[in-house]
Amino acid sequence: NAGVTQTPKFQVLKTGQSMTLQCAQDMNHEYMSWYRQDPGMGLRLIHYSVGAGITDQGEVPNGYNVSRSTTEDFPLRLLSAAPSQTSVYFCASRTGLAKMNEQFFGPGTRLTVL
Amino acid sequence: GDSVTQMEGPVTLSEEAFLTINCTYTATGYPSLFWYVQYPGEGLQLLLKATKADDKGSNKGFEATYRKETTSFHLEKGSVQVSDSAVYFCALGLTGGGNKLTFGTGTQLKVEL
Numbered sequence: 471n472a473g474v475t476q477t478p479k480f481q482v483l484k485t486g487q488s489m490t491l492q493c494a495q496d497m498n499h500e501y502m503s504w505y506r507q508d509p510g511m512g513l514r515l516i517h518y519s520v521g522a523g524i525t526d527q528g529e530v531p532n533g534y535n536v537s538r539s540t541t542e543d544f545p546l547r548l549l550s551a552a553p554s555q556t557s558v559y560f561c562a563s564r565t566g567l568a569k570m571n572e573q574f575f576g577p578g579t580r581l582t583v584l
Numbered sequence: 585g586d587s588v589t590q591m592e593g594p595v596t597l598s599e600e601a602f603l604t605i606n607c608t609y610t611a612t613g614y615p616s617l618f619w620y621v622q623y624p625g626e627g628l629q630l631l632l633k634a635t636k637a638d639d640k641g642s643n644k645g646f647e648a649t650y651r652k653e654t655t656s657f658h659l660e661k662g663s664v665q666v667s668d669s670a671v672y673f674c675a676l677g678l679t680g681g682g683n684k685l686t687f688g689t690g691t692q693l694k695v696e697l
Contacts, residue, residue: 474627503684512588512673512687513628528684560627570616570635570677573685575627 474576482582483551491546493561502544506557551583586611590688605659607674615676617657622671664695
């Protein structure tokens, strides 16, 4: 099992550019989510999905879109990048919705918006 | 709202020293509690968890006890190693609202020889 994979590892964008951060998992997990990690703020939830075709907003969704057409993939789209979106982005997945279930994290994408 | 408060870092210790990283939480329901560890350049990994009051989670010499009366989940290790240098995140999980994890801000631990 590869677990949770993310691409790219690093990305530099100019303000206004668009891009998609890729996330895939091979564990057949229903639940997937995107977090951003900023200094002194821990991880904050951007969007999440409880299954293919179902997505919902987290606590910081503005400026980001997601879709979930398959169980395996959960891409995060930035339509018009802004410097405030400079961050490290983590994708995570877990099986089921039980609150005690472990989340598995990808290695992260470090994004810089100039 | 739900929140997690961790002691600020960085925490610098000598090898074989005793480690405590404090974590307290505020939650409207009955959360599960977690400690995640992030090694340099990597994603987060689950270190240990506890799902109800008085449970003790343990792994790799680390321990934490779910204390409902003090709303705490402090991380401890009796003898740290240089390889324990990492950032440690306390988190809580609740049912509903996307079943998201609410994280603390993280505590960086540096262990020196």
